[in-house]
Amino acid sequence: MRTLFTYIMVFPKRSAFVLVALLLAGIAEALSLTALLPLLSIAMGEAVDSKMDKLIVDLLRGAGLDPTLETILLIIVGGMFLKGAILLLTNQQVGHTVAHVATALRLDLINALLASRWQYYLRQPAGALANSIATEAYRASMGFEHSVNVLALAIEALVYSIVALLISWEATLASLVIGAVLLVALHRLVRSTKRAGTKQTHLLRHLLSYLADVLGSVKSLKAMARDNVADAILHEQTQLLEKATRKEVTSRAALLALQEPILAALTASGLYFVLVVWQLPLPEVMVMVFLLTRVLGLLNKTQRRYQQLAAQESAYWSLRNAAEEASKEAEKSTGTLIPTLEQGISLRHIAFSYGRKPIFSDLNLDIPVQSFTALIGSSGAGKSTLLDLLCGLAEPEAGEILIDGVALHHIDLRRWRRMIGYVSQDTALLHDTILNNILVGDTAISTEDAERALKQAGAWDFVHALPEGMQTVVGERGGMLSGGQRQRIAIARALAHQPKLLLLDEPTSALDPESERVICATLKNLAEEFTIIAVSHQPAMINAANRVFIVSNGNAELLGDAATQAIPTESVLSAGDPNKMQF
Numbered sequence: 001m002r003t004l005f006t007y008i009m010v011f012p013k014r015s016a017f018v019l020v021a022l023l024l025a026g027i028a029e030a031l032s033l034t035a036l037l038p039l040l041s042i043a044m045g046e047a048v049d050s051k052m053d054k055l056i057v058d059l060l061r062g063a064g065l066d067p068t069l070e071t072i073l074l075i076i077v078g079g080m081f082l083k084g085a086i087l088l089l090t091n092q093q094v095g096h097t098v099a100h101v102a103t104a105l106r107l108d109l110i111n112a113l114l115a116s117r118w119q120y121y122l123r124q125p126a127g128a129l130a131n132s133i134a135t136e137a138y139r140a141s142m143g144f145e146h147s148v149n150v151l152a153l154a155i156e157a158l159v160y161s162i163v164a165l166l167i168s169w170e171a172t173l174a175s176l177v178i179g180a181v182l183l184v185a186l187h188r189l190v191r192s193t194k195r196a197g198t199k200q201t202h203l204l205r206h207l208l209s210y211l212a213d214v215l216g217s218v219k220s221l222k223a224m225a226r227d228n229v230a231d232a233i234l235h236e237q238t239q240l241l242e243k244a245t246r247k248e249v250t251s252r253a254a255l256l257a258l259q260e261p262i263l264a265a266l267t268a269s270g271l272y273f274v275l276v277v278w279q280l281p282l283p284e285v286m287v288m289v290f291l292l293t294r295v296l297g298l299l300n301k302t303q304r305r306y307q308q309l310a311a312q313e314s315a316y317w318s319l320r321n322a323a324e325e326a327s328k329e330a331e332k333s334t335g336t337l338i339p340t341l342e343q344g345i346s347l348r349h350i351a352f353s354y355g356r357k358p359i360f361s362d363l364n365l366d367i368p369v370q371s372f373t374a375l376i377g378s379s380g381a382g383k384s385t386l387l388d389l390l391c392g393l394a395e396p397e398a399g400e401i402l403i404d405g406v407a408l409h410h411i412d413l414r415r416w417r418r419m420i421g422y423v424s425q426d427t428a429l430l431h432d433t434i435l436n437n438i439l440v441g442d443t444a445i446s447t448e449d450a451e452r453a454l455k456q457a458g459a460w461d462f463v464h465a466l467p468e469g470m471q472t473v474v475g476e477r478g479g480m481l482s483g484g485q486r487q488r489i490a491i492a493r494a495l496a497h498q499p500k501l502l503l504l505d506e507p508t509s510a511l512d513p514e515s516e517r518v519i520c521a522t523l524k525n526l527a528e529e530f531t532i533i534a535v536s537h538q539p540a541m542i543n544a545a546n547r548v549f550i551v552s553n554g555n556a557e558l559l560g561d562a563a564t565q566a567i568p569t570e571s572v573l574s575a576g577d578p579n580k581m582q583f
């Protein structure tokens, strides 16, 4: 019930429209059926004597119509057409609303996740997210459809009950009491469906998180003939999922199977009472039996829909909880100042740790504009973390990051990030065209910007030589391009929005010496225009840079500045423990 009302609170306008339409549909149908009563009386040549007969005849006369057989037949048919038209509109609205609900839930989660703190985002399994967006959003939107139907059927049942009450309140009340007993008795099956649905939601989330991980490393597992381990675990989870699905199906089938015979028994006993015990006239009994079987039938249908809602509702809550949790972890940007990068960046007494693991204790660093800084250091020293601090993805516990002398926490973070071009350690291109890989949906970037960026990144020659140029599809994760080409497309993507600062996390680590040489030369050229900070273990990159810092023991030490002294490549190469250095 909570889910049903929550849906209505979350989507009030659409729910209200659908409910009003359904109510009209119910009334239209009820009116056309009550017209059966005088119809039968007239058809059997009996006098119009019941209250309902009189009411309908008076209403017709009031509207200037004669209660003839033809008029009544026309009213019945007209009512049915009206109901059909209203139902068409209603179903259309439900269909649109279901699609809207799924989209709204998906967007809520995606937006909340994208706006969350980076450290929180990192903890979210990609498979669970894919599951939420695909499976849970679909199931949750179906839950909305079931909710509206539960309400619609309940309203219809109510309309029929009111009409039946006007004909015989004793028989109607007796039937409603029996109906209520039936609903309560079969509620166990609804509860069991709900449990099975919750289990499915949990298992699907787990299974898809695991599956995404396995698929990500399937090549190495296959190469070592260890994919059967993944197989075994996936097998166990799919078995559990199958069990939960079977339970849900069984409870649904049981509800359907038990409702029908019980309804038949109730109808038979009702008939016996009205015909034999109360001895009501046959035409009234016929209409009443029809109405009461409809009321009980509608109650049964309501319960079946409610059972379907119970099976899906956990998906809605899972999705909503994930979005709410992500919203609570939203990134806080308190700064409002518009950033500039005319002088440089300074880090002062920065302290940072991941939980209890200290990374920086007293980090001090100066980066002038239009310089090419290389950050080196042993694996795990904190080089990538330093880049995260610079773009505000990680927040220092102490100290300050100054951009042209202004503390980063006073600066509008989004505007600052728009000044950054970032190339990550593990560039995965989208399975799309080169152009779309550069634009990535940013409407502020034009095709001309993309072309300029490709030229700046030294990628234009090879892109231009391709038969389809920028419209060439790069394949899954950019697999149809060489490593060096992929990396240059990634650099072009980072340059497309005309940043001032380029942050590169090991951009040449996966490249052959020739591709690396080309990229280093490109970066050296770019450094005349941009400020570049590159994390690298590669000697070629260190040679291309004009300043080199070694990150170790929670600090960064300047090893060489080409502007004032030669960079001692030998000492760079031997700095730190050579076993830990990855040159």
Ligand SMILES: Nc1ncnc2c1ncn2[C@@H]1O[C@H](COP(=O)(O)OP(=O)(O)OP(=O)(O)O)[C@@H](O)[C@H]1O
Pocket (backbone or CB within 6 Å): 119, 122, 354, 357, 359, 377, 378, 379, 380, 381, 382, 383, 384, 385, 386
């Ligand atoms: N999100 C995180 N949560 C907890 N610990 C983390 C997180 N990210 C990194 N670390 C840890 O912080 C340390 C520094 O990581 P970082 O990625 O900055 O190192 P790095 O110098 O770039 O290493 P590499 O050269 O291997 O890429 C590592 O020990 C790493 O395990």
